Amino acid sequence: MSYVLNTPDDQKAMLAAIGVSSVEELFANIPPELRFPRELNVPAAMSEMELQAHLSRVLAKNKAAGDLVCFLGGGAYDHFIPSVVDVVAGRSEFYTAYTPYQAEASQGTLQAVFEYQSLMCELTGLGLANASLYEGGSSVVEAALMALGITKRTEILIADSVHPEYRQTLATYAATLNCTVRTLPCPDGVLNPADVLAAVSDKTACVIAQSPNFFGHIEDMKAIGAAAHKTGALFVASFDPVSQGLLKKPAEYGADIAVAEGQGLGVPLQYGGPYLGILACHDEMAYRRKIPGRIVGETTDRNGKRSWVLTLQPREQHIAREKATSNICSNQGLLALRAAVYLSAVGPQGLKETAELCVRKAHYAAEQLTKVPGVSLRFQTPFVKEFTLKVPGDPVALLAKLRAAGYHAGLPLGRWYPGLADCVSVAVTEKRTRAEIDGLAEALKAAV
Numbered sequence: 001m002s003y004v005l006n007t008p009d010d011q012k013a014m015l016a017a018i019g020v021s022s023v024e025e026l027f028a029n030i031p032p033e034l035r036f037p038r039e040l041n042v043p044a045a046m047s048e049m050e051l052q053a054h055l056s057r058v059l060a061k062n063k064a065a066g067d068l069v070c071f072l073g074g075g076a077y078d079h080f081i082p083s084v085v086d087v088v089a090g091r092s093e094f095y096t097a098y099t100p101y102q103a104e105a106s107q108g109t110l111q112a113v114f115e116y117q118s119l120m121c122e123l124t125g126l127g128l129a130n131a132s133l134y135e136g137g138s139s140v141v142e143a144a145l146m147a148l149g150i151t152k153r154t155e156i157l158i159a160d161s162v163h164p165e166y167r168q169t170l171a172t173y174a175a176t177l178n179c180t181v182r183t184l185p186c187p188d189g190v191l192n193p194a195d196v197l198a199a200v201s202d203k204t205a206c207v208i209a210q211s212p213n214f215f216g217h218i219e220d221m222k223a224i225g226a227a228a229h230k231t232g233a234l235f236v237a238s239f240d241p242v243s244q245g246l247l248k249k250p251a252e253y254g255a256d257i258a259v260a261e262g263q264g265l266g267v268p269l270q271y272g273g274p275y276l277g278i279l280a281c282h283d284e285m286a287y288r289r290k291i292p293g294r295i296v297g298e299t300t301d302r303n304g305k306r307s308w309v310l311t312l313q314p315r316e317q318h319i320a321r322e323k324a325t326s327n328i329c330s331n332q333g334l335l336a337l338r339a340a341v342y343l344s345a346v347g348p349q350g351l352k353e354t355a356e357l358c359v360r361k362a363h364y365a366a367e368q369l370t371k372v373p374g375v376s377l378r379f380q381t382p383f384v385k386e387f388t389l390k391v392p393g394d395p396v397a398l399l400a401k402l403r404a405a406g407y408h409a410g411l412p413l414g415r416w417y418p419g420l421a422d423c424v425s426v427a428v429t430e431k432r433t434r435a436e437i438d439g440l441a442e443a444l445k446a447a448v
Contacts, residue, residue, distance in 0.1 A: 013316060023229055033436025044157070063403060065269045069436045070408045071365075073427025074214065075136055075163050076272065077264050077352070079242060080431050082345045085266040089338045098295075103309045110308035113333055114296040117342040123244050124250030124258040126280040128311075130332045133277025136261030137169035140208060140238060142279060142292045142326060143257040144170055147234045149290040149325065154179045154202040157228075161190040161213035164416035170208075179205070189215045189379030189388065193223035200231045206257075210238035211247070215379060215425065216362075216386025225254030240340075241265050241278065243384050245348075247356030250280075257281040266342030266447035267335055269306070276335040288312070293325030329416045357430035358385035361437065364426045368441040374448055380422050386427040388413065388420070392448050395424045401447040407440050 011023070018024060041181035046054060050347070089095065098114075100106030106322050113131045120129035134140045156174065158167055160183050167183065172182045191209055200207065207228035219432035225235040237255035241248075242264040246286040251257035262276030263269070268307055281287040297311030322381050346354065362385045370376055391398055395412040400407035414421030428437070 007383070011199055012358055027386045036084045051427055054174040061410070064271075065408060068406050068408045069432070069440065070437065070442065071397040071410050071426050071428060071432070072337070072408045073216070073425060074125070075165070075261050075263070076269055076275070076410045077427055077429050078269060078383070079240075079264045079429050080344065081266050081268065084339050084345050085341045086339045088159075088230055088267075089334060090321060091196065094334065094337055097333065099294075099333070100310060103307075107308060109333060110296050110310070112337045112340060113294070113331065114298060114308050115344075116336040117296060119340055119343045120278055120280050123241060123249070124239075124255075125249035125279040126255070126258055126319045127279070127283025128287060128295070129280040130291055130295050131292040131333065131336045132326075134328070134332065134420060135263075135273060135277050136163065136238065137166045137277075138278050138328070139259035139261070139277035140166040140236070141170050141173050142328070143259045143281075144208065144238045145173070146208060146257060146281070146287070146290045146292070147236060148177070148179055150286050151234060153202070153203050153205035153233070153234070154195070154207065155185075157184055157196065157199055157204055157233075158182070158208040159184050159186055159210065159213070159219070159224075161186040161189065161191055161215060161217070161219070162208060162210040163214045166238070186213075188381065189213075189217050189382050190219050190423070191224060193220055193227050196224050196227035200228060200233055202229055202231055204233040206236050207235040208236040208238065209390070212240050212243055212384040213384065215388050216383040216427070217381040218384065221248075221250075221255070222253040229254065239347050240384070242351065243355050244358065244360065245351035245353070246384075246399060247355075251439055252387055257279060257287075262335065262339050263365075265339035267338050274332070275337060277330050278339075282324060290325050293328045353432050355384070358428065361430065361432055362428035365426065365432070365437045365440070368437055369426070369444060372445045372448060375444065378420065385429060387426045389426060391424055392422075395422060398444075399424065402440070404442055408441055409440060 025167060037383050065072060065078050097109045100109045103110060116131055117129040121127060133142060156179060158181060171181055184191055184199060196207055208217050209221060209224045211220055211221050220239060228235040234256040235254055236257045237250040237429055239250055239258060241262060243254045243258050258280045260278040262278045281291060294310060295309050295312035299309055366377060366387050369389060378388040378390045378392050390413055398407050399412060410424040410426040413423045413425055
């Protein structure tokens with residue numbers, strides 16, 4: 001974005017146009033105790049050459065995922081992205097396209113969204129998918145809101161092993177709604193279906209579980225879903241798209257609504273976003289009427305040619321406000337396109353091979369890292385590409401040492417789980433090599 005200078009004369013002209021004499025007068029109605037009490041401590045101006053050099057020094061302090069060997073996870077993973085994803089998504093007609101309000105002028109964008117929805121239905125085994133959600137957290141929230149609307153109940157049960165930031169997002173939304181959110185404990189790293197059965201009632205709108213969960217472990221989703229359905233509650237399953245190369249589809253273990261973070265499907269880590277929220281559900285009228293976002297449908301034009309339209313737009317911008325199901329306003333179309341191109345490029349066999357590589361490399365890493373004295377697996381439940389290590393000393397200080405040695409070695413879990421303050425979550429994708437894993441084990445041995 002170009003920088004446009006705002007001169008004192010420009011400021012005077014703008015203030016005169018709105019009828020005030022100074023910038024200070026603009027804020028006259030703000031109480032003095034709420035204002036910053038002094039001038040900002042801004043350094044003296046630099047020349048352009050000096051400023052570029054200064055910014056380069058500041059930016060060099062950041063160590064992005066690509067700068068070190070990356071074992072970070074927690075919902076965002078360093079997966080391989082085929083070049084074709086950037087080539088297709090970088091085309092100007094896709095890269096600059098806005099929401100396709102006019103179907104006749106947006107056929108390419110609409111078709112891309114339709115193909116994405118079709119792939120999400122195939123990935124989950126469910127009959128209906130949308131294309132609008134921001135990331136994994138908003139997907140969980142929108143699924144919960146759907147369940148409240150469909151069942152007309154007021155309670156949400158969510159496993160403690162669901163991503164903590166998803167749960168925080170849900171709590172923020174629920175604070176303004178006529179509903180309660182109960183978190184079910186997972187002391188062994190997974191949710192016990194018996195605890196679900198004991199907790200559900202005729203007030204429960206849905207049970208939300210994640211598999212692989214935040215710790216990387218596989219939940220007993222079939223049993224959890226059966227427990228939810230015992231009292232007529234819906235079962236919301238949060239899944240990892242890449243792991244679907246090996247695991248059962250959400251529909252196969254009884255999920256009514258399936259949600260996911262789509263970052264692993266061809267979306268770069270890019271400093272935490274923007275990402276892609278996935279949501280699929282049963283293709284039944286009750287679900288169609290409550291699904292958020294947008295749905296693109298296939299039809300024929302007046303010449304009988306295949307074409308596409310926006311079939312559903314359940315937002316207050318398009319329909320009566322009281323009938324809106326969500327305030328989701330961006331269709332995340334570019335990221336949905338990336339996911340569609342990624343899945344088309346790797347295909348079912350490629351997705352299976354990617355998931356297998358993640359599993360094998362993660363288990364090799366766990367084996368090598370737990371050979372380090374004082375390091376052990378915190379949980380003994382089967383995992384996919386992520387696992388939890390109990391480490392000696394302060395995990396934050398340990399991870400800092402490993403960064404200095406060239407490794408983004410994992411996430412300290414005490415930030416979200418006080419009971420796991422001595423633990424680190426490690427993620428291993430298909431990109432990690434045996435040499436990198438062995439190197440991390442050596443660095444860990446030297447650091448503890």
